[in-house]
Amino acid sequence: MPKYLLIYHGKPDLQTPEDGQKHMEKWKAWSAGLGDAVVDPGLPVGMSKTITATGVEDHGGSNPASGMTVLQADTIEAAIKLAQGCPHLSGTGTIEIAEAMDMEM
Numbered sequence: 001m002p003k004y005l006l007i008y009h010g011k012p013d014l015q016t017p018e019d020g021q022k023h024m025e026k027w028k029a030w031s032a033g034l035g036d037a038v039v040d041p042g043l044p045v046g047m048s049k050t051i052t053a054t055g056v057e058d059h060g061g062s063n064p065a066s067g068m069t070v071l072q073a074d075t076i077e078a079a080i081k082l083a084q085g086c087p088h089l090s091g092t093g094t095i096e097i098a099e100a101m102d103m104e105m
Contacts, residue, residue: 004079008067013091026087042069
């Protein structure tokens, strides 16, 4: 079954520590509800840098990553439906999705 990488950008709308706790509860419920579709629940990431052939850009560029998850689904459309329930999509949070391609290295 194909795997899809969800790359989180931006951040959810969290104003207080209580908002953060509620968000984590929603996140855990969403992730648990995906069942076997979750290959790797992923993790949040810290400040990033973008590496190019000409140098390094601080802060990850114009749309830095804020985390990732790996799901499996029959099609990208099915993976999108799973991702659309993610609580990260509040505030400025967005999710980039791409199929993880299998290739020998």
